[in-house]
Amino acid sequence: MKAEIIETGVEPQRAIREGVRVLGEGLAVAIPTETVYGLAADATRADAISRIYETKGRPRFNPLISHVCDIAMAERYAVFDPVSRQLAEAFWPGPLTIILPLKPDSIIHSLATAGLDTVGLRCPAGFANELIRAFDRPLAAPSANTSGKVSPTSARHVMDDLGSKIPLILDGGASKVGVESTIVRVDPETGTILLLRPGGLAAEEIARAAGRGITRRAGPAAIIEAPGMLASHYAPGAAVRLDATAIEPGEALIRFAGATITGMEHAAIVLDLSSSGDLAEAAANLFDYLKRADASGAAHIAVSAIPDEGLGEAINDRLARAAAPRDGSHEEETDNG
Numbered sequence: 001m002k003a004e005i006i007e008t009g010v011e012p013q014r015a016i017r018e019g020v021r022v023l024g025e026g027l028a029v030a031i032p033t034e035t036v037y038g039l040a041a042d043a044t045r046a047d048a049i050s051r052i053y054e055t056k057g058r059p060r061f062n063p064l065i066s067h068v069c070d071i072a073m074a075e076r077y078a079v080f081d082p083v084s085r086q087l088a089e090a091f092w093p094g095p096l097t098i099i100l101p102l103k104p105d106s107i108i109h110s111l112a113t114a115g116l117d118t119v120g121l122r123c124p125a126g127f128a129n130e131l132i133r134a135f136d137r138p139l140a141a142p143s144a145n146t147s148g149k150v151s152p153t154s155a156r157h158v159m160d161d162l163g164s165k166i167p168l169i170l171d172g173g174a175s176k177v178g179v180e181s182t183i184v185r186v187d188p189e190t191g192t193i194l195l196l197r198p199g200g201l202a203a204e205e206i207a208r209a210a211g212r213g214i215t216r217r218a219g220p221a222a223i224i225e226a227p228g229m230l231a232s233h234y235a236p237g238a239a240v241r242l243d244a245t246a247i248e249p250g251e252a253l254i255r256f257a258g259a260t261i262t263g264m265e266h267a268a269i270v271l272d273l274s275s276s277g278d279l280a281e282a283a284a285n286l287f288d289y290l291k292r293a294d295a296s297g298a299a300h301i302a303v304s305a306i307p308d309e310g311l312g313e314a315i316n317d318r319l320a321r322a323a324a325p326r327d328g329s330h331e332e333e334t335d336n337g
C-alpha cells in the first residue's frame with residue numbers, strides 16, 4: 001500500500017469526501033491539525049481504533065484523545081463542570097484537550113479510553129474540524145507517527161514514516177502550532193485546574209482565562225498522570241543533550257534566539273528554532289528541526305537552553321523526553337506515542 005495524498009487547500013471537497021469515505025470503512029487516515037498531524041479513526045468502532053494502535057505500534061493501555069467539532073458534540077459523550085466549560089468556550093477550536101467524565105450512554109469505544117471512566121476531548125481548528133462535522137462522529141487521533149518517534153508536523157513527515165501502512169494522507173501544509181495540545185483536568189469539586197501535559201496552549205493563558213491558578217505535579221509524576229505516560233522515547237535516532245553551552249565537532253546544534261555556542265563553527269548542522277526569540281515560532285519548528293538534525297547523521301544533537309515560560313514549557317517537556325535515557329523497550333509509552 002502507498003498512501004494517497006490529497007491537498008486540503010487545493011481540493012477541499014474531495015479531501016472531505018475521501019476522508020469521510022475511508023473513515024467510514026473503519027480505516028485510519030492521517031489528518032492535519034493545528035498542533036501535529038493526527039492518525040484518525042472512528043472513535044466509536046473497535047476495529048477502527050485497533051488499526052490506529054497497530055499502525056503506530058502503540059500499547060493499548062494508553063488512551064487516545066477523541067476529537068469533536070464543537071461543544072455540542074462533546075456534550076453527547078462527556079459531562080462538563082463549569083470551569084471545563086469555560087475553558088472550552090475560551091479555547092475551542094484550538095490546542096486544548098480537556099479530560100472529562102464519560103456519559104454513561106457515550107458511544108465512544110472503551111478501546112479509545114483504555115477502559116477509563118473519563119475521556120480526553122479536543123476540538124481542533126480548520127480542516128480537521130470540517131472533516132469531523134461532515135463525518136458526524138468523534139475521531140480518535142494520536143499523533144501520526146510510529147510509537148516513540150518524533151511527532152509529524154507535515155504530510156511529508158507522515159509519508160516517510162507511515163506512508164506504506166495507511167491508505168490516505170490529507171495534506172494541510174505545515175502544522176501552525178507544532179507541538180501537541182495542552183491537556184488539563186478540572187477537579188469538579190474545587191474547580192482546580194490540573195496541568196497533565198504542557199502543550200500548544202500556554203498554561204499562563206489558561207490561568208488568565210479561568211481567573212485561577214494552574215496546578216502542576218512536582219517530580220516525575222509531573223510528566224502526566226494517565227496510564228503509561230512516564231517513559232521517554234519520544235526520540236530521534238541521535239542522542240539528545242540539553243542546555244548545551246559548548247559542542248564537540250560533528251555534533252548537530254539546535255539553538256534559540258541566536259545563542260552563541262562554543263565550537264558551533266564545527267557543528268554538523270546549526271538550526272535556530274527562532275532567531276528572534278519567539279517561542280511560538282520555536283514550537284512550530286521544533287519537531288521538523290529534530291528530524292533535520294537527526295538526518296544530518298550526527299550521533300549527538302546538542303540543544304541550547306530555551307526559556308521555560310509560555311510555550312517554552314511544552315518545548316522543554318518534549319526536549320526532556322527526547323533526551324531521557326532509552327532502554328530500547330516499548331513497554332512503557334510516552335504521552336507522545
Ligand code: TXA
Nearest residue numbers: 035038063064118119120142143180181226335336337
Ligand atoms: O495535539 C494533540 O493532542 C494531538 C493531535 C493529533 O490532536 N494528539 C495527541 O494524542 O497528542 P496522543 O494520543 O498522542 O496523546 C494523548 C494523551 C496521552 O498521553 C493519553 O494518555 C492522554 O492524552 N489521555 C487521553 N485520554 C485520557 C484520559 N481519559 N485521562 C488521562 N489522560 C488521557
Ligand code: MG
Nearest residue numbers: 143335336337
Ligand atoms: Mg504522539
